Each structure stands twice: as structure tokens, then as C-alpha cells.
Amino acid sequence: MTVKKISPSKVNLMLAITGVRADGFHNLLSLVAPTDFGDELSVGILPEDAEGDTLECNMEGVPTDSSNLVMRAAELFRGASGARKRFAFKLDKRIPAGAGLGGGSGNGAVALAAMNELCGEPLDEAALCSLAAELGSDCPLFISGNPAVMRGRGDIVWPLEGEAKAAICRLKLFIFKPSFSINTAWAYSKMRENPSDYADPDAAEAMLSEWLENPSDISLPLFNNMQAEAFKKYPALEIMLDEIRAKFGVPALMSGSGSACFAVVNSLSDSDMASLEKIVRAGFGESCFTSFADFPEGVRCLGK
Numbered sequence: 001m002t003v004k005k006i007s008p009s010k011v012n013l014m015l016a017i018t019g020v021r022a023d024g025f026h027n028l029l030s031l032v033a034p035t036d037f038g039d040e041l042s043v044g045i046l047p048e049d050a051e052g053d054t055l056e057c058n059m060e061g062v063p064t065d066s067s068n069l070v071m072r073a074a075e076l077f078r079g080a081s082g083a084r085k086r087f088a089f090k091l092d093k094r095i096p097a098g099a100g101l102g103g104g105s106g107n108g109a110v111a112l113a114a115m116n117e118l119c120g121e122p123l124d125e126a127a128l129c130s131l132a133a134e135l136g137s138d139c140p141l142f143i144s145g146n147p148a149v150m151r152g153r154g155d156i157v158w159p160l161e162g163e164a165k166a167a168i169c170r171l172k173l174f175i176f177k178p179s180f181s182i183n184t185a186w187a188y189s190k191m192r193e194n195p196s197d198y199a200d201p202d203a204a205e206a207m208l209s210e211w212l213e214n215p216s217d218i219s220l221p222l223f224n225n226m227q228a229e230a231f232k233k234y235p236a237l238e239i240m241l242d243e244i245r246a247k248f249g250v251p252a253l254m255s256g257s258g259s260a261c262f263a264v265v266n267s268l269s270d271s272d273m274a275s276l277e278k279i280v281r282a283g284f285g286e287s288c289f290t291s292f293a294d295f296p297e298g299v300r301c302l303g304k
Contacts, residue, residue, distance in 0.1 A: 001044065003117050007110040008038035009095045009293070010102035010141060011173060011255045011262055015224045016204035017191060025137065025153040026188055029204045031211075031221065033147035033168050034106070035293040037175070041070070041107060042090040043114040050086040059093035069108030069135050076131050077115045081122040087115060096289045098181020100256030102142070108135040109142035129157065138256075147295060149208065167215040169295045170266070174276055176291075177260040178237070178284040182230055187257040190229035199225045222251050222264075230258045237261060240283050248276055265292070 014031035021027055046054070053074045055064040066072065070089050077083065089111065095103035109132045116123050123131070125143060132139035137154030146159040147168040160168065191197045207221045231238040237254060244252040244263050252263035265273055277290050 001118060002042055003044075003114045004040060004042045005110050005114050006038050007041050007091075007095075007103075007106040008034035008036070008142065008145070009099075009175075010034050010106065010138065011175070011293075012100070012224060013168070014208060014221045015226060015256060016199035016201075016207075017188075017197075017225055018201040018204060019195075019198050020192060021153065023153075026191070027152065027201070028137075028150065028154060029199075029201070029208060030150040030154070031147075031168075031208060032141060032150055033295045034142060034145055035173070035175075036296045037094070037291050037293040039094050039103060039107060040092040041110050041114060042092075043111065043118060044088045045118055046086040046088050053087050053089065055089040055091065057091040057093055059091075059097070062091070062093060062097065069104050069139075070111045073108045073111040073131075073135055074115065076134055077112055077123075080127065080131055081116070081119060083115070083119045083122065085115075085119065087118075096177045096181075096260070098183070099177045099260035099289075100182065100184070100254065100258045101175070101177075101260050102138045102256070105136045105138035106142045108132070109139040113143065149212075164212055164215045165297075167220070169297055171220075171264055171295055172266050173293045173295075174263045174265045174273065174280075174290070175255070175260060175293055176262075176277075176280045176284070177289040179287040180234065180259055182234070182258040184257040187226055187229060191226070194229065197225060197228050199223075220251075220264075222253055224253050224255070226257050227254045230254060234259065236283070240280065243279065243283075244276065247279070248272060260289075 012030050012032045016029045018027045095101050129140045129143045132143050133155035140157045144159045147165050149158045211218050211221050241252045250263050254261045
């Protein structure tokens with residue numbers, strides 16, 4: 001038996017990094033949602049005499065050893081569930097690496113859900129979320145598969161419902177990532193060196209709360225204070241985002257720690273969107289990754 005699941009990308013519509021925690025991680029407040037664009041993960045059970053898990057991946061440069069979150073997820077799952085099975089993973093990667101789009105985090109979370117399904121669902125959703133948090137800060141988001149507010153180091157996930165969820169699901173995005181990547185650890189280290197980059201936690205909560213109270217009438221709190229250090233090292237990102245805002249009159253910013261960026265394109269015609277993509281490719285070259293994406297009602301990795 002093989003289980004195939006979509007492993008979606010995510011976009012941080014709002015990301016406020018508010019300071020360093022005692023455990024060395026950072027506290028954050030984020031409004032984030034999985035998109036309809038992503039990878040595909042196939043998972044099967046290996047014969048009982050298999051010596052270990054296996055991982056195949058179509059994208060060059062993606063590690064297939066124990067450093068990959070998919071392989072780490074298998075160890076965590078066996079430890080938590082008591083399952084003794086070994087798994088064969090096949091990963092069809094479409095999300096670019098080093099983008100801030102949560103590709104690796106989603107792969108790990110979806111692997112947990114797929115293994116759980118193959119083994120008769122020994123773990124409930126809360127247990128899977130707890131395991132996902134051990135894998136990485138972004139991982140629990142992909143268990144629920146809904147637009148959500150994340151707090152703590154990203155492990156406290158509050159799925160959105162009602163009009164707030166509907167408002168996000170109406171968005172249409174243009175996502176692009178230049179050929180260069182931004183190392184997440186580097187980005188956080190630069191913020192530690194420059195504490196003035198941190199967002200005020202009360203101000204961030206107030207900004208988000210205002211939108212949550214009336215999401216139909218108040219504009220989304222599009223914000224990312226990780227941009228400041230990224231733009232110092234990669235000014236081309238800021239120049240391109242400024243050009244997009246000026247020429248098309250749409251919101252545009254970086255997602256997560258970058259280098260992927262996005263523009264909200266609901267107001268643009270098909271010809272405008274084609275022009276937007278052309279401008280980005282002219283600026284960053286044909287190697288630049290581009291994709292138009294929607295936010296579906298939910299990209300759940302649980303269930304069949």
C-alpha cells in the first residue's frame with residue numbers, strides 16, 4: 001500500500017519576530033497559510049527485513065539522508081507510536097529550497113501524517129502536532145492545513161475559521177524566488193546582532209487583532225520584519241518589490257526568511273499578471289522561480 005499526499009508551500013502574510021527566547025529560539029507572531037502549490041510525497045511500507053528507511057527525491061541537491069526532515073520524521077514517528085515498520089519515501093519536489101516557503105517543514109509534517117495513516121492512525125491530531133513541533137517551528141501548521149495564526153516559536157498554531165479564513169482564501173498570489181537563497185540561521189543571527197530589528201510584541205498583537213475583529217473591512221496586516229537584514233545583503237529584492245508596488249499598485253513583500261517574495265494580485269488582469277511575471281524574469285533571469293498560487297479552503301494532510 002502506498003499513500004500519496006500533497007505537501008503544500010506556505011506564505012507568511014504577516015511575520016513579526018519579537019525577540020530571542022530563553023531556549024535560543026525566537027518568539028514570533030505570524031499570519032500564515034498553506035497554498036495550493038507544493039510538492040508530492042509518496043510513502044510505502046518496506047518489507048520487514050529492510051535495514052532502514054529510504055528516500056528518493058527528484059530535485060538535485062536535496063539531502064536524502066538523516067538530515068532530511070522526512071527521514072527524521074520516521075524516527076520520531078516510530079518512537080511515539082511504537083510502530084516497528086520501515087518506510088520508503090518518494091519526494092517529487094516543486095517548491096524551491098532556501099525560499100522561506102516551508103518546503104522542508106511541510107515534507108516532514110506530511111510524512112508524519114502519511115505514516116500514521118499507513119499504520120492505522122495510532123496517533124491523534126494533537127499528538128501529530130506535538131511531533132511536528134519537534135521537527136521544526138513551521139511544521140505544526142501543515143498538520144491542520146488551514147490558514148492560521150502562529151505564536152511562540154511557531155509551534156502554537158491557532159487555525160482560522162469564519163470570515164478571517166474566508167478572507168485569506170480569497171487571495172491570489174504571484175510568488176517568485178531568485179536563484180539565490182537566504183539561510184534562515186543567518187537571517188536570525190543578524191537580527192540578534194541588531195535588536196532594533198525586532199518588532200514590538202504588543203504592537204504586533206494589536207495590528208493582528210484589529211484585522212481579526214473585522215477581516216472584511218480592514219486590510220490584511222501584511223508585514224515582515226525579517227526583510228530589513230535580507231534587504232541589506234540582497235538589495236535587489238527590495239528594488240524589485242518597490243517596482244512591483246509602483247507599477248501595479250499591489251501589496252508585495254518577502255515571505256518568511258526569504259528569498260521568496262509575493263504580490264497579492266487579485267486586482268490584476270491576465271495581461272497585467274503576464275507583465276508582472278515578465279518584469280520579474282527580466283530582473284532576476286530565467287532561472288528565477290515563479291508561480292501563481294491560491295489559498296484553498298484547507299490543504300489537510302490528514303485522512304485519505
